Amino acid sequence: xxxxxxxxxxxxxxxxxxxxxxxxxxxxxxxxxxxxxxxxxxxxxxxxxxxxxxxxxxxxxxxxxxxxxxxxxxxxxxxxxxxxxxxxxxxxxxxxxxxxxxxxxxxxxxxxxxxxxxxxxxxxxxxxxxxxxxxxxxxxxxxxxxxxxxxxxxxxxxxxxxxxxxxxxxxxxxxxxxxxxxxxxxxxxxxxxxxxxxxxxxxxxxxxxxxxxxxxxxxxxxxxxxxxxxxxxxxxxxxxxxxxxxxxxxxxxxxxxxxx
Amino acid sequence: xxxxxxxxxxxxxxxxxxxxxxxxxxxxxxxxxxxxxxxxxxxxxxxxxxxxxxxxxxxxxxxxxxxxxxxxxxxxxxxxxxxxxxxxxxxxxxxxxxxxxxxxxxxxxxxxxxxxxxxxxxxxxxxxxxxxxxxxxxxxxxxxxxxxxxxxxxxxxxxxxxxxxxxxxxxxxxxxxxxxxxxxxxxxxxxxxxxxxxxxxxxxxxxxxxxxxxxxxxxxxxxxxxxxxxxxx
Numbered sequence: 001x002x003x004x005x006x007x008x009x010x011x012x013x014x015x016x017x018x019x020x021x022x023x024x025x026x027x028x029x030x031x032x033x034x035x036x037x038x039x040x041x042x043x044x045x046x047x048x049x050x051x052x053x054x055x056x057x058x059x060x061x062x063x064x065x066x067x068x069x070x071x072x073x074x075x076x077x078x079x080x081x082x083x084x085x086x087x088x089x090x091x092x093x094x095x096x097x098x099x100x101x102x103x104x105x106x107x108x109x110x111x112x113x114x115x116x117x118x119x120x121x122x123x124x125x126x127x128x129x130x131x132x133x134x135x136x137x138x139x140x141x142x143x144x145x146x147x148x149x150x151x152x153x154x155x156x157x158x159x160x161x162x163x164x165x166x167x168x169x170x171x172x173x174x175x176x177x178x179x180x181x182x183x184x185x186x187x188x189x190x191x192x193x194x195x196x197x198x199x200x201x202x203x204x205x206x207x208x209x210x211x212x213x214x215x216x217x218x219x220x221x222x223x224x225x226x227x228x229x230x231x232x233x234x235x236x237x238x239x240x241x242x243x244x245x246x247x248x249x250x251x252x253x254x255x256x257x258x259x260x
Numbered sequence: 261x262x263x264x265x266x267x268x269x270x271x272x273x274x275x276x277x278x279x280x281x282x283x284x285x286x287x288x289x290x291x292x293x294x295x296x297x298x299x300x301x302x303x304x305x306x307x308x309x310x311x312x313x314x315x316x317x318x319x320x321x322x323x324x325x326x327x328x329x330x331x332x333x334x335x336x337x338x339x340x341x342x343x344x345x346x347x348x349x350x351x352x353x354x355x356x357x358x359x360x361x362x363x364x365x366x367x368x369x370x371x372x373x374x375x376x377x378x379x380x381x382x383x384x385x386x387x388x389x390x391x392x393x394x395x396x397x398x399x400x401x402x403x404x405x406x407x408x409x410x411x412x413x414x415x416x417x418x419x420x421x422x423x424x425x426x427x428x429x430x431x432x433x434x435x436x437x438x439x440x441x442x443x444x445x446x447x448x449x450x451x452x453x454x455x456x457x458x459x460x461x462x463x464x465x466x467x468x469x470x471x472x473x474x475x476x477x478x479x480x481x482x483x484x485x486x487x488x489x490x491x492x493x
Binding site (some may be wrong): 142144145249250251252253254255256257258259260 | 282283291292293294295296298301303337339340341342343346347348349350351353354355
């Protein structure tokens with residue numbers, strides 16, 4: 001039975017990403033337009049997929065292409081193997097800081113009678129060589145022994161993030177793994193694209209029974225999803241304000257109450 | 261070893277905090293309370309206002325004087341130090357003070373005494389003479405030990421000698437009055453032992469029972485037997 005072109009036009013292709021939290025909006029069949037942008041670090045490797053669609057034809061094969069974002073001209077055919085999944089390392093000649101390309105997937109449905117219909121879905125890929133940056137928001141400050149405090153860091157980049165803060169006295173540091181949007185302690189993104197993460201250091205950890213103690217905190221590791229998927233990068237930008245000192249004052253010493 | 265450590269830790273924890281009472285005082289007395297002064301520290305004191313009319317809210321030094329003038333009971337005094345340079349505060353120290361009520365005293369038993377007259381020169385005249393007459397007293401309230409003063413009145417109610425002070429008395433005690441009385445008369449001589457005053461350990465006055473039966477005891481001094489006519493031979 002012939003299937004109408006109209007029914008084919010009603011297909012919905014969805015582009016998703018394996019094992020990632022950077023999900024993009026569901027696209028409808030719109031040739032030449034895209035409604036999702038993936039900002040990638042040059043050299044990073046990502047897995048892409050479209051949902052395997054079993055309607056509208058018998059073969060459901062896929063062709064993956066890279067197009068010029070300005071002209072839609074084809075730059076590269078990544079694959080014509082019919083797979084709905086592709087792993088792409090963005091290291092081609094077109095992967096230049098500040099430039100953009102379109103990643104296009106075309107699905108074909110061969111009806112076996114000589115008629116092959118297709119639909120496309122695509123997203124914009126923008127390239128950057130800028131590493132995500134991180135810095136302490138918390139300034140150097142002082143506490144009385146047994147007071148707690150909050151420590152805040154500000155950063156950009158793509159979720160999820162891994163952050164390691166080391167305290168040279170061993171109590172006020174933090175290892176944060178797979179920090180994601182919506183997690184406790186993480187703010188909403190600000191107008192400049194930065195997030196702030198805050199954690200509390202409990203008062204019973206900051207005790208100075210004998211003398212004043214300086215806790216020197218340092219951000220030693222910072223990875224966003226782009227860095228994580230980039231074989232050539234170990235960390236984001238750690239050249240900012242990545243050190244903070246928290247001085248904990250010894251409590252005043254008071255004797256027992258004497259009476260006559 | 262773990263159990264011993266836990267026992268020690270538990271005991272140390274108890275010592276740090278106030279136990280049932282750290283001090284006892286008598287209602288109406290005042291006391292100084294202090295902590296060791298440290299330069300650069302100010303001190304914040306609080307006292308249960310149910311026990312005292314003393315206002316310590318403005319005190320910043322390491323010493324206060326509290327007049328326990330309001331009620332019997334147990335009241336806390338707390339203090340903490342603030343280091344001026346850092347605004348950090350110390351742990352709080354607390355003591356618990358038990359205020360004991362007004363004290364009173366009376367003779368506790370019906371133990372009027374009798375003795376023989378001394379001979380001339382305060383030589384023992386037999387019987388209880390040469391010894392002492394013992395009288396039970398009972399203190400209630402206030403802080404022991406107590407001090408008591410009594411006087412001796414002769415049969416004409418004239419005071420004999422100075423008032424006598426007896427110290428270190430517990431709530432139930434005895435005072436011993438030396439039997440040094442001479443009775444040259446033909447009949448018995450009644451001497452009175454009268455409680456004059458009392459004082460608690462912390463200097464509060466002790467109320468004296470107003471009933472004579474409670475504040476006075478007697479020593480009956482029997483007259484000396486008389487020999488007449490000398491020795492005949």
